[in-house]
Amino acid sequence: MTTQERAIPAPAPNPENQPYFDACARDTLLVGKCDACGEYHFYPRRICPHCLSDQVQWVAARGTGTIYTYSTMHRGVPVPYTIAYVTLDEGVSMMTNIVGFAPGTLRIGQKVRVQFRATEGGIKVPVFAPA
Amino acid sequence: MTIKGKAYIAGAYEHPTRKAPDKSVAQLHAECARGAILDAGLSKSDVDGYFCAGDAPGLGPMSMVEYMGLKVRHVDSTDTGGSSYLVHVAHAAEAIALGKCNVALITLAGRPRSEGSSGTQPRSYGANAPDMAFEFPYGMATANGYGMVAMRHMHEYGTTAEQLAWVKVAASHHAQHNEHAMLREVVTVEDVINSPLIADPLHRLDCCVVSDGGGALIVTRPEIARSLKRPLVKIIGAGESPKGQMGGKVDLTYSGAATSGPIAFAEAGVKPADIQYASIYDSFTITVIMQIEDLGFCRKGEGGRFVADGNLISGVGKLPFNTDGGGLCNNHPANRGGMTKVIEAVRQLRGEAHPKVQVPNCRLALAHGTGGQLGSRHVGATLILERE
Ligand SMILES: [Zn+2]
Numbered sequence: 438m439t440t441q442e443r444a445i446p447a448p449a450p451n452p453e454n455q456p457y458f459d460a461c462a463r464d465t466l467l468v469g470k471c472d473a474c475g476e477y478h479f480y481p482r483r484i485c486p487h488c489l490s491d492q493v494q495w496v497a498a499r500g501t502g503t504i505y506t507y508s509t510m511h512r513g514v515p516v517p518y519t520i521a522y523v524t525l526d527e528g529v530s531m532m533t534n535i536v537g538f539a540p541g542t543l544r545i546g547q548k549v550r551v552q553f554r555a556t557e558g559g560i561k562v563p564v565f566a567p568a
Numbered sequence: 569m570t571i572k573g574k575a576y577i578a579g580a581y582e583h584p585t586r587k588a589p590d591k592s593v594a595q596l597h598a599e600c601a602r603g604a605i606l607d608a609g610l611s612k613s614d615v616d617g618y619f620c621a622g623d624a625p626g627l628g629p630m631s632m633v634e635y636m637g638l639k640v641r642h643v644d645s646t647d648t649g650g651s652s653y654l655v656h657v658a659h660a661a662e663a664i665a666l667g668k669c670n671v672a673l674i675t676l677a678g679r680p681r682s683e684g685s686s687g688t689q690p691r692s693y694g695a696n697a698p699d700m701a702f703e704f705p706y707g708m709a710t711a712n713g714y715g716m717v718a719m720r721h722m723h724e725y726g727t728t729a730e731q732l733a734w735v736k737v738a739a740s741h742h743a744q745h746n747e748h749a750m751l752r753e754v755v756t757v758e759d760v761i762n763s764p765l766i767a768d769p770l771h772r773l774d775c776c777v778v779s780d781g782g783g784a785l786i787v788t789r790p791e792i793a794r795s796l797k798r799p800l801v802k803i804i805g806a807g808e809s810p811k812g813q814m815g816g817k818v819d820l821t822y823s824g825a826a827t828s829g830p831i832a833f834a835e836a837g838v839k840p841a842d843i844q845y846a847s848i849y850d851s852f853t854i855t856v857i858m859q860i861e862d863l864g865f866c867r868k869g870e871g872g873r874f875v876a877d878g879n880l881i882s883g884v885g886k887l888p889f890n891t892d893g894g895g896l897c898n899n900h901p902a903n904r905g906g907m908t909k910v911i912e913a914v915r916q917l918r919g920e921a922h923p924k925v926q927v928p929n930c931r932l933a934l935a936h937g938t939g940g941q942l943g944s945r946h947v948g949a950t951l952i953l954e955r956e
Contacts, residue, residue, distance in 0.1 A: 446707075447705065448700070448702070449695035451695050451701065453698075454702075468816075477816065478815040478816050479816035480698070480701075482698065485815075486814075506720040507716060508713075508770075509767065509768050510709065510711065510766070510767045511766060511768065513687075513689070513766070514707070520706050520712045520715075522716065524818075528816075529816025529817070532702060532944070534706045534707070545719070545723045562705045
């Protein structure tokens with residue numbers, strides 16, 4: 438890590454997604470998986486976005502994936518930070534931050550692994566660092 | 569059923585202000601409404617349908633119909649972000665075709681410049697927005713969302729920062745002739761890529777302006793349009809298409825235009841090669857390249873090469889675009905660029921664009937909007953208009 442990290446604003450969970458953030462507190466990344474159509478989905482919900490079945494499960498992801506795309510915000514913010522989509526090994530892509538890399542070294546397709554960071558409200562969220 | 573030929577755009581007005589610290593948002597809406605009604609040669613009492621989106625203050629049509637003292641029998645507050653006003657034109661045509669109203673007024677206005685809005689600050693839509701908890705912590709703002717789209721486009725297709733810059737260069741060539749434009753200085757590719765990096769790979773000059781202002785349109789039935797003294801601008805095709813993360817099957821290489829465009833072209837019975845002028849949503853330079861590909865003006869992945877070397881400059885290139893200077897140079901009222909896209913297409917078809925940028929004998933124009941975020945979820949809306 439070569440740069441100061443940005444303070445992460447807290448998410449505001451709702452009753453549907455509270456289990457996701459409860460799992461983050463245990464350093465576990467959950468994704469949604471549907472028993473009816475067999476598909477994973479993200480962000481996780483209690484109704485499958487592929488088939489509208491309510492037979493959806495919370496499933497622990499492996500926590501590894503590759504960078505689909507990223508962008509570092511350089512201006513208008515106190516500390517530069519990098520937003521990204523990471524495609525998990527389960528096949529779904531999620532929005533996240535990439536941390537713990539030297540400037541100029543990121544590339545699309547790079548392997549990354551999940552970490553958990555406390556936000557300003559204390560709730561933990563997943564971020565990713567080069568594997 | 570089709571809306572082709574069922575309705576005409578008879579009035580169009582763009583507010584000249586770019587900074588309005590001393591006006592209310594409702595006032596700006598009403599000033600735009602008055603401008604469009606006068607432009608059409610109609611009066612307030614002729615308006616019997618009203619359309620507005622999320623920029624309308626209070627409870628949208630409830631608040632604004634009362635503020636303006638309208639007597640309408642049809643309202644529609646469809647909000648698809650910056651593309652709302654293209655959707656409204658299509659929905660107004662539908663309502664007119666069904667006899668629900670005869671004269672539809674559409675307004676947009678806002679004061680993001682006076683209120684200190686910035687494309688580098690994340691917007692919160694509240695805990696009930698289903699995506700918020702999974703995105704807000706990561707600092708998803710406007711600029712870095714489009715940055716991610718541009719980064720992937722470069723990776724997939726070899727698009728370059730210089731090609732992105734050409735979009736801004738073309739817009740600036742047009743804006744120099746617009747006395748109301750915020751940025752009238754002609755810029756070069758080097759100016760763009762040497763401007764400060766905001767959200768890589770996007771530089772400051774790849775981003776649209778933040779401006780106050782607004783605009784309004786009047787859509788009406790054929791008999792009324794023909795009774796007025798204005799040139800006839802006929803609505804011949806429309807399409808609308810939401811696109812998002814698809815349950816995690818994220819694909820940022822295409823936009824809603826890939827669906828809304830073909831629907832609009834099929835309804836109009838014309839092809840991309842027939843279009844003489846295009847208003848293309850230009851929140852960022854990458855937005856234009858993406859939509860030009862998705863609308864079929866070139867093949868997917870070739871948008872960067874298509875826009876290079878002045879191909880979007882009126883009188884120079886094959887596809888004159890945003891001849892008012894667009895969101896990149898002219899204005900972006902309420903952070904929503906769809907209204908001004910329709911207005912400049914109407915000017916071109918009427919022959920009322922600035923002489924330096926007017927497309928000769930312009931008979932067929934397209935306007936396309938992307939509302940929301942290309943990097944997460946948005947609604948693409950396409951309109952095809954014909955001079956009769
Ligand atoms: Zn399912």
